[in-house]
Amino acid sequence: MTARPAIERIDAYPTRSIGGFSVRAGRPLPFGATPVPGGVNFSVYSNNATAMTLVLYRAGEPEPMAELPFPDSYVIGGVYSMTVFDLDAEGIEYGYRAYGPFDPERGHRFDPSVVLADPYARLMSDASTGPRRSRVALDDFDWEDDSPLRLPHEDLVIYELHARGFTKSPTSGVSAPGTYAGLIEKIPYLRELGVNCVELLPIFEFDENDNPRSHPVTGEPLSNYWGYNTVAYFAPKASYASTGRYGMQADEFKNLVKQLHKAGIEVILDVVFNHTAEGNEHGPTISFKGLDNATYYMLTPDGHYYNFSGTGNTLNCNNPVVRGFVLDCLRYWASEYHIDGFRFDLAAILGRGPDGSPLWNPPLLESLAYDPVLRDCKLIAEAWDAAGLYQVGSFPNYCRWSEWNGRYRDTVRRFVKGDTGVAGDLATRMVGSPDMYGRRGTSATINFVLCHDGFTLNDLVSYNEKHNYANGEDNRDGDNNNQSWNCGHEGPTGDPEIIALRGRQMRNILMILLASQGVPMILAGDEVGRTQQGNNNAYCHDSPLTWFDWDLVERNADQLRFVQKAIRFRQAHPVLRRGPASAVSWHGVRQWTADWSEGCRVLAGMFDAGADDCVYVAANAHWEGHSLELPTPPAGTAWHLFADTSAPSPLDAHEPGAEPPLQNQSRVEVGPRSVVVLVAHRVQVDQRDNGKEE
Amino acid sequence: MAFKVRMQIEGSTATIRLEGELDGRSAPELNELVVRAADQRVERLVLLLEELSYMSSAGIRSLVFAHQKMPEEAEILLVGTQPDVAETIRLTGFDRSIVMRETLEA
Numbered sequence: 001m002t003a004r005p006a007i008e009r010i011d012a013y014p015t016r017s018i019g020g021f022s023v024r025a026g027r028p029l030p031f032g033a034t035p036v037p038g039g040v041n042f043s044v045y046s047n048n049a050t051a052m053t054l055v056l057y058r059a060g061e062p063e064p065m066a067e068l069p070f071p072d073s074y075v076i077g078g079v080y081s082m083t084v085f086d087l088d089a090e091g092i093e094y095g096y097r098a099y100g101p102f103d104p105e106r107g108h109r110f111d112p113s114v115v116l117a118d119p120y121a122r123l124m125s126d127a128s129t130g131p132r133r134s135r136v137a138l139d140d141f142d143w144e145d146d147s148p149l150r151l152p153h154e155d156l157v158i159y160e161l162h163a164r165g166f167t168k169s170p171t172s173g174v175s176a177p178g179t180y181a182g183l184i185e186k187i188p189y190l191r192e193l194g195v196n197c198v199e200l201l202p203i204f205e206f207d208e209n210d211n212p213r214s215h216p217v218t219g220e221p222l223s224n225y226w227g228y229n230t231v232a233y234f235a236p237k238a239s240y241a242s243t244g245r246y247g248m249q250a251d252e253f254k255n256l257v258k259q260l261h262k263a264g265i266e267v268i269l270d271v272v273f274n275h276t277a278e279g280n281e282h283g284p285t286i287s288f289k290g291l292d293n294a295t296y297y298m299l300t301p302d303g304h305y306y307n308f309s310g311t312g313n314t315l316n317c318n319n320p321v322v323r324g325f326v327l328d329c330l331r332y333w334a335s336e337y338h339i340d341g342f343r344f345d346l347a348a349i350l351g352r353g354p355d356g357s358p359l360w361n362p363p364l365l366e367s368l369a370y371d372p373v374l375r376d377c378k379l380i381a382e383a384w385d386a387a388g389l390y391q392v393g394s395f396p397n398y399c400r401w402s403e404w405n406g407r408y409r410d411t412v413r414r415f416v417k418g419d420t421g422v423a424g425d426l427a428t429r430m431v432g433s434p435d436m437y438g439r440r441g442t443s444a445t446i447n448f449v450l451c452h453d454g455f456t457l458n459d460l461v462s463y464n465e466k467h468n469y470a471n472g473e474d475n476r477d478g479d480n481n482n483q484s485w486n487c488g489h490e491g492p493t494g495d496p497e498i499i500a501l502r503g504r505q506m507r508n509i510l511m512i513l514l515a516s517q518g519v520p521m522i523l524a525g526d527e528v529g530r531t532q533q534g535n536n537n538a539y540c541h542d543s544p545l546t547w548f549d550w551d552l553v554e555r556n557a558d559q560l561r562f563v564q565k566a567i568r569f570r571q572a573h574p575v576l577r578r579g580p581a582s583a584v585s586w587h588g589v590r591q592w593t594a595d596w597s598e599g600c601r602v603l604a605g606m607f608d609a610g611a612d613d614c615v616y617v618a619a620n621a622h623w624e625g626h627s628l629e630l631p632t633p634p635a636g637t638a639w640h641l642f643a644d645t646s647a648p649s650p651l652d653a654h655e656p657g658a659e660p661p662l663q664n665q666s667r668v669e670v671g672p673r674s675v676v677v678l679v680a681h682r683v684q685v686d687q688r689d690n691g692k693e694e
Numbered sequence: 695m696a697f698k699v700r701m702q703i704e705g706s707t708a709t710i711r712l713e714g715e716l717d718g719r720s721a722p723e724l725n726e727l728v729v730r731a732a733d734q735r736v737e738r739l740v741l742l743l744e745e746l747s748y749m750s751s752a753g754i755r756s757l758v759f760a761h762q763k764m765p766e767e768a769e770i771l772l773v774g775t776q777p778d779v780a781e782t783i784r785l786t787g788f789d790r791s792i793v794m795r796e797t798l799e800a
Contacts, residue, residue: 140758251786
């Protein structure tokens with residue numbers, strides 16, 4: 001049977017000609033450029049513009065092929081829309097000229113000499129092959145039956161990675177290094193590692209050349225590698241796609257999401273809504289600034305840019321128009337790209353009002369928390385900004401938002417390097433920080449010790465000081481408060497004792513992280529000891545300094561194997577993921593007697609959810625070993641040894657589920673600066689019966 | 695270069711020979727032939743691409759269109775795909791259930 005022909009639309013024909021093109025009044029919704037029968041529908045809004053012109057280019061050509069002013073009758077409210085017929089959607093680029101006052105004191109910076117990028121552009125051309133311009137996206141894609149995975153938030157093990165840097169190094173061995181497609185080839189590595197969520201550093205189109213500095217030694221221009229300077233919020237980064245020259249970056253990124261989902265791995269995007277790439281009054285006019293500056297940016301009463309982001313401007317997130325824009329954008333990524341969640345850069349700014357003051361009930365954060373399209377998306381706040389608003393533990397959360405737990409990071413770092421007076425705080429951090437998130441369960445806290453911003457794990461145990469000279473700012477940039485310890489020598493060393501100690505310290509940190517309640521996040525490469533040579537602010541290096549060095553996978557295979565096992569161990573023990581905090585009892589050298597005194601560097605917790613799920617974690621940050629009395633495990637079980645970071649590999653971690661029994665059930669020796677993890681397993685009633693259980 | 699497309703159906707195999715540029719303007723022509731082939735319930739769709747100079751994103755989408763129109767078990771064979779087009783098809787995941795070969799006999 002042949003399907004009946006679809007009824008043809010009666011409005012799929014032009015009504016007049018403008019600029020040599022057949023057009024008709026467009027549809028205001030959806031915003032952006034949308035292929036429709038016979039042509040492309042363009043829709044753009046500005047409440048303060050007085051007129052608008054659509055500018056069309058043949059792809060890659062310097063001069064426009066046509067300029068189409070919007071007639072008055074094509075304007076509804078502040079929305080300009082027009083359907084242009086007989087356009088080859090793939091072969092064109094477009095932009096807008098917005099007309100209106102140039103009156104900076106009142107916030108207006110209209111400049112029709114600039115062709116503006118469409119804020120809703122779903123595709124941007126690759127700036128390495130021509131001008132960076134808005135393009136029309138073909139949005140059909142063969143998703144098969146893919147959907148967001150909806151993994152329980154508290155079961156996530158997040159892996160923070162840079163979509164380009166992960167495979168850009170020639171050592172990656174992938175067919176298309178530094179691309180979404182290259183990342184697909186590394187999915188088996190992620191699966192073996194055991195993570196079930198990747199958090200991608202910004203992949204919205206940004207300007208990688210936005211850096212005025214050059215390398216102080218080589219003189220080469222530095223870049224903006226991290227990408228926290230968005231140019232187009234609806235467009236996946238073109239240069240991260242091996243097929244960007246075909247304009248297929250959207251397809252390639254969708255395929256990445258689909259393949260990750262097939263492997264059971266969720267995708268969280270790091271999104272940057274606190275500022276844009278347009279800087280302040282000295283920055284370029286790319287899009288918002290020329291379209292409706294007074295709406296999109298937080299401005300002082302005399303029209304200057306507030307700078308809560310530390311980058312020149314601040315997006316006016318709680319203006320109703322901008323709020324709508326952010327919501328449109330996130331809905332688009334959730335529905336069109338099947339994204340599982342978002343991490344919001346400098347999210348405290350999203351809680352500020354148009355004049356910069358923190359709001360008690362920020363409409364944007366509330367909208368995102370209750371939006372039906374985003375209902376199952378993880379929402380993660382970096383709960384501070386660059387102007388001193390620090391909201392870790394107090395971010396407006398609507399029982400929905402979770403937070404990067406900066407206190408977790410600082411406390412674990414201080415404990416492991418041997419600071420005194422932090423054992424008590426470590427106990428609080430290891431059970432989901434109930435002092436901050438007590439009523440909300442363990443998914444409220446994203447526990448991390450390292451992230452892209454700061455030292456790598458290897459550098460945290462190899463450097464006391466930051467070494468940022470290569471960033472071109474005389475080592476002034478980057479955080480000075482790193483809570484790091486070099487283990488006795490600054491930087492690389494051949495001293496086997498120091499090397500061994502660093503290896504142990506790295507395992508100590510990873511083990512504490514993976515044995516803490518709350519959602520752990522691992523910085524990509526830390527599982528194999530990646531170094532940035534002491535640079536703790538490597539945002540500007542698109543080079544081997546920041547790229548994942550795949551030779552480390554072999555060189556540090558022991559540490560990788562340790563992390564793989566620790567992740568599997570975590571996944572085998574719900575008590576480590578879901579709590580409750582009340583299931584944990586604290587111990588020390590004496591059982592049931594934790595030592596909370598100032599000078600103590602030993603802490604042991606029993607995470608006890610019954611005979612099938614009971615784990616004992618002992619952390620000793622003292623330079624001497626200690627013998628710890630063990631609490632009695634649940635009835636019918638005995639202690640087995642999962643991990644001992646002081647033991648030589650491969651005895652530092654055993655196979656989860658097949659841990660050897662502990663000979664002495666009443667005491668355990670915890671070596672100098674070491675972590676020991678025990679697990680209760682049911683006792684075989686008759687040990688002589690070939691080890692079979694009854 | 696002008697786009698030309700011809701189809702021959704022999705037994706259970708439909709063979710479509712493409713010439714010129716396959717893009718958003720020409721893809722509907724190909725899609726029409728694919729629908730006809732599907733209506734004839736062929737088991738094998740062979741696309742001869744040696745003389746195709748360019749295939750755009752819309753052209754690549756025709757392959758998915760073909761996959762969706764043809765019966766589940768039907769084979770879709772691309773012959774003589776330009777290397778960079780073949781690579782693009784693979785990297786964007788459009789190669790699902792599509793076989794690419796250099797020659798028909800290979």
